[in-house]
Amino acid sequence: MEIRGLEACPIADVIDVLFSRWTTPILWGLHERGRQRFGDLERHVPGISPKVLTQRLRQLERDGLVARTYHAEVPPRVEYEITPLGASLEPLFGSLSAWGATNMPSIEKARRAYDG
Amino acid sequence: MEIRGLEACPIADVIDVLFSRWTTPILWGLHERGRQRFGDLERHVPGISPKVLTQRLRQLERDGLVARTYHAEVPPRVEYEITPLGASLEPLFGSLSAWGATNMPSIEKARRAYDG
DNA sequence: CAGTATCCAATCCGATACTG
DNA sequence: CAGTATCGGATTGGATACTG
Numbered sequence A, B: 001m002e003i004r005g006l007e008a009c010p011i012a013d014v015i016d017v018l019f020s021r022w023t024t025p026i027l028w029g030l031h032e033r034g035r036q037r038f039g040d041l042e043r044h045v046p047g048i049s050p051k052v053l054t055q056r057l058r059q060l061e062r063d064g065l066v067a068r069t070y071h072a073e074v075p076p077r078v079e080y081e082i083t084p085l086g087a088s089l090e091p092l093f094g095s096l097s098a099w100g101a102t103n104m105p106s107i108e109k110a111r112r113a114y115d116g
Numbered sequence C: 001c002a003g004t005a006t007c008c009a010a011t012c013c014g015a016t017a018c019t020g
Numbered sequence D: 001c002a003g004t005a006t007c008g009g010a011t012t013g014g015a016t017a018c019t020g
Helices: A011-019 A023-033 A038-044 A049-063 A090-115 B010-016 B025-034 B038-044 B050-062 B089-115
Strands: A068-072 A078-084 B066-071 B077-082
Touching: A011 A090, A011 B025, A011 B089, A023 A038, A023 A049, A023 A068, A023 A078, A023 B010, A038 A049, A038 B050, A049 A068, A049 B089, A078 A090, A078 B038, A090 B010, A090 B077, B010 B038, B025 B038, B025 B077, B025 B089, B038 B050, B038 B077, B050 B066
Parallel strands: none
Antiparallel strands: A068 A078, B066 B077
C-alpha cells in the first residue's frame, strides 16, 4: 500500500489514498446512503470482515475523508459519515464511472481477443 | 485484484483495471516518454523487478491499454506503447493529479492531527 | 453494538539465476 | 535483450471467537 513507483509517477500518492482495497466501496456506501453505523456498513459492503472494515475506516478517518462519531450509550453507537474533503471526490468518481461506462466494453473485448 | 466490493460499487471494475499495483507508473512512463523498450521501462519505473514488470505489461496488453511489438532481431527488440484506449485515460489522470495537488496537503494535515 | 485478538491461507513481491 | 523459473519472505485477507 505504499510502493507504487514513487517519484516517477505524480499520482502515486493520490492512488494510495483513494484506491487501496475496499476504500472505494466504503466511500461509495457512505455517499449513497449517508451517515450510518458500523453494522450498516458491514452489511452493505458485501464480503468485508469486521477486521478489515475497521482497518479501512481507520485509514479513511486518518486521511480526513471520513468522520467517526462515538455515542457513549448502551449498547454503544458509532456513526460514520463522509467529510467535505471526502465529498470533494464526487466529480472524480463521476469521471471514473463515466470512463468505465464508455470503455469497459472495449476492455472486455480486448480480453476476449487476447485470451481467445 | 478482483474482489473490491462487487455489485455495490459501480466503479470497482474500473479500479481493478486502472489501479492495480504498478500499472499507473508504467502507463505514466509510456505516456511521458512514448514508445519504449522493456529495459527502458525497467530503468524508469524505480524498484520494479523484471518478473513483475512482465506481469503488469501482460495485464495491460490483455486489457488493451498497451501494445507490444516484437522485432525478431538479434538481440531481440520489444517495444511497448500506449494504445488509443490507454490514451483516453489522460483526462482522468489529469483530474486525479489535480485533485491530489489541491487536496493532498489537507490529507497530510489530517494525518498529523490524527497521529499527533 | 462495535469492535479486537488470533490463526491460517493466499497472494504478492524482490532477488537472483538462467535461457533463446 | 527480454524475458522465465524458482524461492523465500512479507503483507494481506478471511473466518471466527471473544470483550467492554
